[in-house]
Amino acid sequence: xITEQNLEKFSKQCETIFAQIGRDVIGQKEVIEGAVIAMIxxxxxxxxxxxxxxxxxxxxxxxxxxxxxxxxxxFTPDLMxxxxxxxxxxxxxxDGNSKFEFQPGPIFSNIILADEINRATxxxxxxxxxxxxxxxxxxxxxxxxxxxxFFVLATQNPVExxxxxxxPEAQMDRFMFKIIVKNPSLDxxxxxxNMTQKTMAEVADAACNGDDLLEMRKTANAxxxxxxxxxxxxxxxxATHGDSExxxxxxxxxxxxxxxxxxxxxxxxxxxxxxLMNGRYNVSYNDxxxxxxxxLRHRMKLTFEAVAEKVSADEIITMIIEELSVRCGLAAxxxxxxxADATDKKHGRKKG
Amino acid sequence: xxxxxxxxxxxxRLKREAILLSLLRGxxxxxACGFVSLLVLWFTxxxxxxxxxxxxxGVTILGTLAFYFFxxxxxxxxxxxxxxxxxxxxxxxxMVELENENSVMANLQREDAKRALSSVAPSQIRFKPKKxxxxxxxxxxxxxxxxxxxxxxxxxxxxPSGHEIIGSAVDQAQEVYISVTYEAEDxxxxxxxxxxxxxxxxxxxxxxAVADEGFIFVEWDDGYQDPERADRxxxxxxxxxxxxxxxxxxxxxxxxxxxxxxxxxxxxxNEEKSETGQPDDEQSSSGNGAKYxxxxxxxDGKTYYREVLDIYKDLLRERLEKEGxxxxxxxxxxxESYLGIV
Numbered sequence: 001x002i003t004e005q006n007l008e009k010f011s012k013q014c015e016t017i018f019a020q021i022g023r024d025v026i027g028q029k030e031v032i033e034g035a036v037i038a039m040i041x042x043x044x045x046x047x048x049x050x051x052x053x054x055x056x057x058x059x060x061x062x063x064x065x066x067x068x069x070x071x072x073x074x075f076t077p078d079l080m081x082x083x084x085x086x087x088x089x090x091x092x093x094x095d096g097n098s099k100f101e102f103q104p105g106p107i108f109s110n111i112i113l114a115d116e117i118n119r120a121t122x123x124x125x126x127x128x129x130x131x132x133x134x135x136x137x138x139x140x141x142x143x144x145x146x147x148x149x150f151f152v153l154a155t156q157n158p159v160e161x162x163x164x165x166x167x168p169e170a171q172m173d174r175f176m177f178k179i180i181v182k183n184p185s186l187d188x189x190x191x192x193x194n195m196t197q198k199t200m201a202e203v204a205d206a207a208c209n210g211d212d213l214l215e216m217r218k219t220a221n222a223x224x225x226x227x228x229x230x231x232x233x234x235x236x237x238x239a240t241h242g243d244s245e246x247x248x249x250x251x252x253x254x255x256x257x258x259x260x261x262x263x264x265x266x267x268x269x270x271x272x273x274x275x276l277m278n279g280r281y282n283v284s285y286n287d288x289x290x291x292x293x294x295x296l297r298h299r300m301k302l303t304f305e306a307v308a309e310k311v312s313a314d315e316i317i318t319m320i321i322e323e324l325s326v327r328c329g330l331a332a333x334x335x336x337x338x339x340a341d342a343t344d345k346k347h348g349r350k351k352g
Numbered sequence: 353x354x355x356x357x358x359x360x361x362x363x364x365r366l367k368r369e370a371i372l373l374s375l376l377r378g379x380x381x382x383x384a385c386g387f388v389s390l391l392v393l394w395f396t397x398x399x400x401x402x403x404x405x406x407x408x409x410g411v412t413i414l415g416t417l418a419f420y421f422f423x424x425x426x427x428x429x430x431x432x433x434x435x436x437x438x439x440x441x442x443x444x445x446x447m448v449e450l451e452n453e454n455s456v457m458a459n460l461q462r463e464d465a466k467r468a469l470s471s472v473a474p475s476q477i478r479f480k481p482k483k484x485x486x487x488x489x490x491x492x493x494x495x496x497x498x499x500x501x502x503x504x505x506x507x508x509x510x511x512p513s514g515h516e517i518i519g520s521a522v523d524q525a526q527e528v529y530i531s532v533t534y535e536a537e538d539x540x541x542x543x544x545x546x547x548x549x550x551x552x553x554x555x556x557x558x559x560x561a562v563a564d565e566g567f568i569f570v571e572w573d574d575g576y577q578d579p580e581r582a583d584r585x586x587x588x589x590x591x592x593x594x595x596x597x598x599x600x601x602x603x604x605x606x607x608x609x610x611x612x613x614x615x616x617x618x619x620x621x622n623e624e625k626s627e628t629g630q631p632d633d634e635q636s637s638s639g640n641g642a643k644y645x646x647x648x649x650x651x652d653g654k655t656y657y658r659e660v661l662d663i664y665k666d667l668l669r670e671r672l673e674k675e676g677x678x679x680x681x682x683x684x685x686x687x688e689s690y691l692g693i694v
Contacts, residue, residue, distance in 0.1 A: 002457055222457045226446040228433075281461035284441035 027188030043176020067206030178298035382412025539567030539596030558582035561594030
C-alpha cells in the first residue's frame with residue numbers, strides 16, 4: 001500500500017538522483033530525465049547520438065547513482081550470442097568427473113550497457129530479446145532469471161552506418177524509450193571542458209539501491225490516470241497506424257508501420273513517473289504528449305514519402321499530437337522542451 | 353463533499369459561458385435557417401419576409417436551448433475539464449473520477465487538486481469562443497444579410513425574383529438553334545444568306561437561286577419549283593440545293609440539215625436513246641443539254657412563259673388596234689418593236 005511517506009521518499013530520491021547525475025554529466029537535461037523516467041518505469045533505453053556526447057558516461061553514471069551491478073558489452077560484428085548470455089563449459093568436479101557448468105555472461109547484471117548495439121550481427125542482437133522483455137536468459141534449454149531491477153541501456157551511432165546492422169523491429173519495440181542525445185550547447189561545452197580538465201573521474205555517489213528503485217516504480221504505478229487521459233494516450237498510439245479507426249492524416253501518409261501495444265503500456269507507465277516527478281498525483285495530457293516522442297519515434301516505420309520529403313519521426317509525432325488535440329478539443333499542446341524546463345524548475349536544476 | 357461542491361464558486365461563470373456559447377451556436381443555426389427560408393421564398397416568388405424573420409428567431413431560440421441542454425450545460429466532468437484547461441493539468445478531471453475512492457493516493461490527489469483549484473479565481477474563466485465558431489457565425493450572418501437585402505429589393509420590384517431569373521435562364525437554355533443551308537449546284541448561286549441559324553419552329557430568311565449566264569434554274573432538290581423561297585416553321589437541320597441546267601443554243605441542232613426545228617416533245621433520233629441505249633422516257637429537256645424554248649419555260653411553277661407572252665402580245669395588239677389613233681408614232685414604234693422582239 002502506498003503511503004504519504006512513499007511519495008515523499010520518491011520525491012526526495014528523484015531530487016538526489018538528478019543532483020548526483022548532474023555531477024558527472026553536464027547538460028543533457030532531457031536525456032537524463034528520459035533515462036531516469038525509463039529506469040523507474042522499468043524500461044530499456046536506446047540512446048542515439050554521435051560519438052563523444054556523453055552517452056556511455058551517462059549510463060555509467062546511472063549505474064553508480066542507482067548503486068547497481070553494471071556490465072558493459074561492446075558490440076562488435078564478431079560478438080557471439082554466447083558472449084552475451086554465457087555458456088556451459090566443461091569443468092572437473094570434486095569427484096573427478098567432468099560436467100557442464102554454466103558460466104554466466106555479462107548480461108547477468110542489473111544494468112547492461114550495450115555499447116554500439118547496431119555493430120553486432122542480428123543473431124547477437126537477438127540474444128538480448130528474451131532478457132529485455134522477460135528478464136530471463138535461456139541457454140541450452142535452461143532458463144535463468146535475471147536479478148531485478150534489470151535494464152538494458154544501449155547506445156548507437158546514427159552516422160557511420162557501414163558495417164552496422166539496423167536493429168530489427170522486434171528489438172526496437174523492446175526499448176521503452178529511444179532518446180536522441182544532442183550535441184551540448186556552448187555553455188554546456190565550456191562546463192564539460194572545465195570539469196574534465198580537473199578530473200575525468202566519475203564522482204556521482206549512490207542515491208538509491210535496487211530495492212529503492214523497485215519501490216519507486218511501485219509508487220509511481222499507483223498514480224491514477226483519468227479515463228479520458230488514458231483514452232487520449234491510446235488514441236495517440238493507435239493514430240500512428242494508417243489503417244486504425246483513429247488514424248491521423250500524417251500517419252496515413254508517412255507511416256508504414258505504427259506503434260505496438262507495448263508503446264501504450266510504456267506511455268502510461270512513463271507518464272505516471274513523470275507526473276510524480278513533477279509533484280503531481282495524476283497524469284496530464286502534457287505528460288503524455290511530452291513522452292510520445294521518446295516512446296513512439298523508434299516504433300514507427302516510415303514510408304518512402306516521409307524519407308523522400310525528409311520528414312522525421314518527431315515531426316510526424318508533432319503532427320499527430322496537433323491533429324488529436326484538435327479532434328479531442330484540447331488546448332494547443334506544449335512543446336516537449338517546455339515540459340523539460342518545467343521539470344527543471346521543479347527540481348531546482350539550473351538550465352544549461 | 354462531492355466534487356461538484358468544489359466548483360460551486362466557478363459554476364455561475366461556467367453557466368454564463370455555456371449560455372453565451374449556446375447562444376452563438378443557436379444564432380448561427382438560426383441565421384442559416386433564415387437564409388434558407390429567404391432563399392426558398394425568393395425562388396418561389398412568395399412574399400414571406402415575416403415568415404423568414406419568424407423562422408430565424410424561432411430556430412435561434414430553439415437552437416440555443418438545444419445547444420445548452422444537450423451539449424454545453426456544465427456538468428461536473430465538463431466543469432472539471434474547463435477549469436483544468438486553465439493550467440491545472442487534469443487534476444480536477446482525475447479528482448472527479450476518483451470521487452468515490454478512499455485510498456491514500458486518491459486522498460492525496462484530491463488534496464492536490466483542491467489546492468490547485470483554490471489558485472484559480474472564477475474571474476479567470478472568460479468566455480472566449482473558438483475562431484471556428486466565430487467564423488461560422490460571421491459567414492451565416494453575411495449570407496443572411498445578403499439574402500435579406502435581395503429579398504427586400506425583390507419585394508420592392510427593384511430586381512427580379514429568383515423564380516423569374518430561373519424562368520428566363522431555363523427559357524434561354526431551352527432555345528434550340530437549327531441550321532438551314534442553301535446550296536447551289538454548278539451554274540448558279542444563292543442570293544441571300546446561304547447559311548442560316550434559326551430558332552426551332554421559326555422561319556428562315558428568304559433566299560433566291562440565281563442562274564449564271566448560259567444556265568437556267570430548274571428546281572430545288574426537294575422539288576420546289578420557285579427559285580425564290582422562304583422556308584417556314586423549321587424544325588430540324590436542313591440543306592436545300594438549287595439545281596441549274598445549261599441553256600442549249602437555238603438553231604438547227606436536230607441534225608437533219610433542213611434548218612427546221614422539230615418540236616421538243618417529238619424526240620429526235622439522237623434523243624430517243626439514253627446513254628445506256630435505252631429509250632429515254634423522261635422529258636427531253638432533262639439530261640445533257642436541253643433545248644431552250646419559250647413554251648417550255650415556267651415562271652411560277654404553273655404558268656408557261658410562252659402563254660404569258662402570248663397574252664401580253666394579244667393585249668398589246670388589241671390596244672394597238674383600239675387605241676392606235678391616240679398613240680403617238682413613237683409609242684406605236686416601241687410597241688411594234690417589242691412585239692417584233694417577242
